Amino acid sequence: MSTAQPGMLYGVGVGPGDPELLTLKAVRLIRNADRVAYLANGEGRSQAREIARLALAEAKAGQQEIPVVMPMSRDRTLANKVYDEVAIQIAQCLRQGEKVVFLCEGDPLFFGSFAYLLERLQDSYSCHVVPGISSVNAAAATLAQPLTLLKESFAVVTGRHTDEQLRQTLQQHDSVVIMKAGEARPRILAALDAAGRRDDARYLEYIGRDNQQVEAEVAQLPAEKGPYFSLFVVTRHQRGDSG
């Protein structure tokens, strides 16, 4: 029988890119974690780690990092295998009573990868989620433009949705954010035209990072693929009740 404290897995949102958009809670948990895990690309670069670098620089002694190299592929079999392996590794740490933080860009449960760890671990281990600023809210702040007013409806879709789903959502909701808009940009521009909402749209990429771009005139945007971290914000120009 172990007398160790039970371990705890924290899914911690680090926000869209600006290190100052971490919450106080995220900073505290990152500093005090025994292990900090994050997704990384083949070259070992991790956007989430980059955003959290200031908190990590003040980490407690002995903290160890677990970079999780994720293959960039549409084949979910590979990704599932990686999640299976890291879940086993994290479970081992949790059984030893460790505090494990998994860093997530934006918010952990909003189109985030943390869902895949949670489903593998939450039935057997204590898990706690710390929400983060999502790119949706960061985009509205960057544009200084209200996302939704009181009687408006709001929807989020992604470039993974069909042409028909995109057009229908654009027609039915006052405000729409289209995330993961890189590969699907030509289809999204066509859907904006089909729904008659090209002039309601703004385009942003790499929000809150050094290479942030904002295009208020979507007509200026070439109908070609863009970066993964890009999105469209679509809002009504003419808003009724202004108060």
Place this chain on the structure above:
Amino acid sequence: MSTAQPGMLYGVGVGPGDPELLTLKAVRLIRNADRVAYLANGEGRSQAREIARLALAEAKAGQQEIPVVMPMSRDRTLANKVYDEVAIQIAQCLRQGEKVVFLCEGDPLFFGSFAYLLERLQDSYSCHVVPGISSVNAAAATLAQPLTLLKESFAVVTGRHTDEQLRQTLQQHDSVVIMKAGEARPRILAALDAAGRRDDARYLEYIGRDNQQVEAEVAQLPAEKGPYFSLFVVTRHQRGDSG
């Protein structure tokens, strides 16, 4: 001619209720502001001020607060009059080169009141928005339940929407958050039934506050009015691609 620095208005999101969910940027701006404004009720209580109390306790010398008493009424004429008056007051401060922070519960531009100040001031003064954790992301974190996975669509509506809008949104989107669910609770429960999604729903009120309540069995919820700060989170129970 004044040689003073130009003033700046900051709309600062303070998150859903937990003081630790303020961002580092929010804390810095609140501490350094010349004036801090916030909505308050007739008794002078302000939820936004309450959430920001730790940062305000470390404010720079001479900081002054501007409580904005907002009448609780469906009549927007009254609210518009209050926004007109506070905009004039803030404009005066900005012309004197002051840094003015307006505290906003959750995120400033997501169903938030800051939109009404922004439309009155942003053409003439420098305005900057600091996003905050919205109650949508906080709700998902509290439930430790993914809001949206990769191919899912997501919509937000409020109790202000019609029965038909509620039902249609519940049928068309995988994940739906219904905000401001207090007064409309009986209609929302009926819409969940009509759309066949009562079992997909969870109910939360006062997220992140001492009086937080979570009801995972919506069938247990009486069909009567609830508090203003309440919402429903509706997600697919059976999710397809798990990786």
